Amino acid sequence: MKLWKKVLMCSSVVLAGLTLGACSNDNSNSTLSNDNKKPITLWVATDYVPWYKTSVKQFEKKYPQYKVKVAQSPNGTANAKTDVGKDPTKAADVFAVPNDQLGSMADAGYINPLSPKDVANIKKNDTAVAYKASQWKGKLYGYPYTADVQFLYYNKSKLSASDVKDWDTLTKKGVVATDFSNAYNIWPVMFSAGTKLFGDSGEDLKGSTMDSQNGVNGLKWVAEQKNNKGVMQTTNALNQLKLNHAQxxxxGPWDAQNVRKILGKNFAVAPYPTITINGHKxxxxxxxxxxCFGVNSHTKNVKAANALAEFLTSKEQQLIVHTKTGETPVNKAAQATAAVKNDKVADAVMTMSKPGYSVIMPKMxxxxxxxxxxxxxxxxxxxxKVKPAQYRAKLAKLQKDISKK
Structure with a gap:
């Protein structure tokens, strides 16, 4: 899903508009009225509205006492936090939201912890990483349903499966295109170098460690790529692939359909390769x-909203999402089906979702x-433009700035 792709290109969104709500942290949804007969509202991405209407019809058939209105998220699902924050009392009862916005929304009182029953179901049925990613301060705030992570697309007529296993081989045999001005793409190299962002939990304000020799080593790798003839800096990698300027x-999975059109029978995917940092692979x-799907803490029909969120993230619905969009489910039983296991993109996403291949987006x-x-x-x-002698000072400033309350 394009949950992160858009929001990360608009990273100047200010959090100052978030104000603390009156809701407590003990699932205060339970105190609200559950007998409101008005339809509840669901916000999803614009192009997802038509087929979510089909899912909602299935929900209404299962729960005839509830009615649901499906609408597009005002400014895209990547801006759920901002849209809900404008006026939570007028926002959707249930809305699609990236996990990294759960912390701010919880602190602002826009969403409440899930019930013990729903927490137990998610812990049992979904992957451990999805369960962890939906938490904030030890409590679950979102109903997870899909995983998003980048991997490598390549032209298999130009590069072999062996070529793409290591960055050095890959960039000697072909050209890889990416955007070094996009931290979403490049910063995880710093994790490979051994640094942490908000600690092991992703929730530790003082837990970042980029101000270190490991951080300097990571930046050195980034700088080396400028003179690597097999690396192309671009803000439009798809176009470079189309022109065969890059192989x-x-x-991520959000561009799978576009890449398939470009590469046709030469379409191939792989997990990220190994890289050499400070002489080590x-x-x-x-x-x-x-x-995730979040439930608005201001909903007038808690039972209906929770039931809808639970329904939309069930095994069956996650498989429908996979069929319609190619997104990878996080339900363990759904991942075990032939439809998902035989999907090259889903396989790459599941591999990249494992520890050591990726870091959960922090919710700070x-x-x-x-x-x-x-x-x-x-x-x-x-x-x-930033010289090696400046690396440590720049990293120190970044670490200091993100450690402020």
Whole structure:
């Protein structure tokens, strides 16, 4: 899903507009009225509205006491936090939301923790990483349903499966295109180098460790790519692949259909390759996002809203999402079906979702500061405008700035 792709290109969104709500942290939804007869509203991505209407009809058949109105998210699902925050009392009862927005929304009182029953169901039926990604401060706030992570698309007539296993071989045999001004694409190299962003949990304000020799080593790798003839800096990797100026790109499942059209029978995917940092082979990593459905804490019909969110994230509905969009389910039984196991893209996503291949998108409110400052740092290092002698100081400033409350 394009949950993260859009929001990360608009990283200047300010969190100051988030105000604390009156809801408590003990599932205060339970105190609201559940007998409201008005239809509840569901917000989803614009192009998903038609087939979610079909899912809603199935829901209404199962729960005839409830009615649902499907509408497009006002400014896209990537901006759920902003849209709900404008006026939670007028926002949708249930809405699609990336997991990295759950923390801010929970702190603002827009969403409440899930019930013990729903928590138990998610823990039992969904992957451990989806369960973890939907938590904030030890409580579950989202109903997970899909995994999003980047991997490698490549032209198998130009590159072999063996070629793409290591960055050095890949960039000697062909050209890989990506955007070094996009922190979503490039910052995870810093995880490969051994640094942490908000600690192991992704929720530790003082847990970032980029101000270190490991951080410097990561930036050195970024700088080296400027002179690597097998690496292309571009803000439109798809076009470079289409023109055959590049034979591989770093991209996600949201562009699978486009890449299939470009490569046709030469379409191939693979997990990220290994890279060499400070003389050591490391697994190149990516950011992992989990698509969720959130329930508005201001809904007038809690039972209907919770029932809808649970229904839309069931095994059956996750498989429908996979069929319609190609997104990878997080339900373990859905992942075990032939339809998902035999899907090359889903297989790459599931591999990249494993520990050591990716890091869950942090849910800290300070992530906005991180996006704003990390992108120009990476771009400057790649372009050699930021000199090696400046690396440590720049990393120290970034670490300090994202550690402020």
């Amino acid at each position: 591989a790109i770093l991209d 490391k697994q190149m990593q990516a950011f992992l996002g989990i698509g 409110p300070q992530i906005t500061t991180f996006w704003n400052e990390s992108a120009p740092l990476l771009s400057g290092v790649y372009d050699h």
